[in-house]
Amino acid sequence: MTPLLRSFAALSDETRMSIVDQLITQGELPAGDLAPGAAISGPAISRHLKVLREAGLVTQRADGARRLYSARPEGLRMIAEWTQSRKGFWDGSLDRLEAALREDGA
Amino acid sequence: MTPLLRSFAALSDETRMSIVDQLITQGELPAGDLAPGAAISGPAISRHLKVLREAGLVTQRADGARRLYSARPEGLRMIAEWTQSRKGFWDGSLDRLEAALREDGA
């Protein structure tokens, strides 16, 4: 797991998922419009956006003093695949364990 | 996300996944046998096991001075379901975004 994926997966998931969710639902938005939805300060949002940018999950575009952000499909696909692999691991674990228990019982 | 799920999902995933994986693959194991596989000290393993126990992912059984650990199917199912819901979110995000982009292009 890369530091960025780990970072994305970790504590502030809710804030960052909310940011991405807003960008998906409402399309391109300036940084300032994302703060209210996340209930944290501008600088905090700005740093989340930086992480999301570096992780390839959002893109930034300048419009005067504003910075317009959008969700990035390639990034979302990467996350979906990562969660897929993780789900696969746990599903597999469960299957293997249940098989082992059945053998034990037999 | 509960603190325990968050804790489980967070940084030490690899260590804790390795522990659970060993318990699934090799069946019931004493705490001491899990340390080598994880490349950390006994006390560190012990604390991971405590987290896993509290999260309901493993069970503990006394055998003399040893503590035998096993993977717990209900816990694995819970994790599998949690990753499933997460995967669902990201898959859905991707679908929605791609649909939005198609509309834009049209």
Added chain:
DNA sequence: TTCATTATTAACATATTTGTTAAATAATGG
């Protein structure tokens, strides 16, 4: 130019996670 708006960076504080070593606890065998 000067001011207002928008966003980012700097400096700092705090909580959480995770590891280590040393001490404590529990069980077993002389």
Added chain:
DNA sequence: CCATTATTTAACAAATATGTTAATAATGAA
């Protein structure tokens, strides 16, 4: 009862994550 083994807890250190306020760009308008 004492020594040994297995494990956990205590005390401490370090890294990471995340938030805040204040300072610093960058832009556009008066």
